[in-house]
Amino acid sequence: MEQAIQETAKRLREAKRVTVLTGAGVSKESGVPTFRDALEGLWSQYNPEDLATPQAFQRNPKLVWDWYAMRREMAGKVSPNAGHYALTELQKLKPDTVIVTQNVDDLHERAGNQDVIHLHGQIARVRCYDNCQGSPTIVDLATVDAMQTPPPCPHCGAYLRPDVVWFSESLPMDALARAYELCKISDVILVIGTSGIVSPASELPQVGLKHGATIIEINPQYSMITRIAHTHLEAPSGQVLPLLIEALHAE
Numbered sequence: 001m002e003q004a005i006q007e008t009a010k011r012l013r014e015a016k017r018v019t020v021l022t023g024a025g026v027s028k029e030s031g032v033p034t035f036r037d038a039l040e041g042l043w044s045q046y047n048p049e050d051l052a053t054p055q056a057f058q059r060n061p062k063l064v065w066d067w068y069a070m071r072r073e074m075a076g077k078v079s080p081n082a083g084h085y086a087l088t089e090l091q092k093l094k095p096d097t098v099i100v101t102q103n104v105d106d107l108h109e110r111a112g113n114q115d116v117i118h119l120h121g122q123i124a125r126v127r128c129y130d131n132c133q134g135s136p137t138i139v140d141l142a143t144v145d146a147m148q149t150p151p152p153c154p155h156c157g158a159y160l161r162p163d164v165v166w167f168s169e170s171l172p173m174d175a176l177a178r179a180y181e182l183c184k185i186s187d188v189i190l191v192i193g194t195s196g197i198v199s200p201a202s203e204l205p206q207v208g209l210k211h212g213a214t215i216i217e218i219n220p221q222y223s224m225i226t227r228i229a230h231t232h233l234e235a236p237s238g239q240v241l242p243l244l245i246e247a248l249h250a251e
């Protein structure tokens, strides 16, 4: 592992542009559950078809609203971990580094990460289901009647919904387009804590690879990314990322 960390630090040092793609694993050490871990993963306890699709919301808006409200509250209580803070250090050393995340929490931002692209939305935000004032019509949660679940949009009365991407929905176009462009021009793509199962985010490392990027994966398990990764640092990101920063500082 020590040698792989030194080699990765060298690649990072030499890189002109670095893009970081994160998934649920980077927040795990903060206490946020992943989706697909066998025991504690959200999708091993809940059925995504009941909770994370537009049809689920149409069938039972209160159930879906309450589930996201519970996750929003949980995400607000946890703190960034050593992995998130190490990414802030990486951005100080490599200021062009952009974080592309599938996570809906704001732990990257709270750790001081700059330029974070959210591919799957942000759980702290809510918007009008009909996007009545344009896409997205974000509404300040503090101004709505929390007793109503879901609360109505103050502009049009339609339901409010979490500003997250549900299964079968498109990702925010500008976020996805920028992520693709960044992967095309990156020398190193650091893929951290994702199973690499959910498309189109899972295609981003492949796009980088095609354009000559070195793919470095940080994940204690094998994933769909592992087979295309040049290096797999097989350990939790909260442990590996600080070691990587230490190695970068050392030279």
Ligand code: OAD
Pocket (backbone or CB within 6 Å): 022, 023, 024, 025, 026, 028, 029, 034, 035, 036, 037, 041, 052, 102, 103, 120, 164, 165, 166, 167, 192, 193, 194, 195, 196, 197, 198, 218, 219, 220, 221, 222, 223, 235, 236, 237, 238
């Ligand atoms: P998954 O739950 O599919 O995968 C989490 C990955 O994190 C797994 O490969 C774990 O091995 C790894 N992992 C666990 N602990 C880790 C740690 N301490 N350090 C580093 N890695 C660790 O989560 P995602 O790949 O993020 O979509 O899932 C992608 C999307 O599927 C999510 O954004 C969500 C979900 O349905 C939406 O909500 C739209």
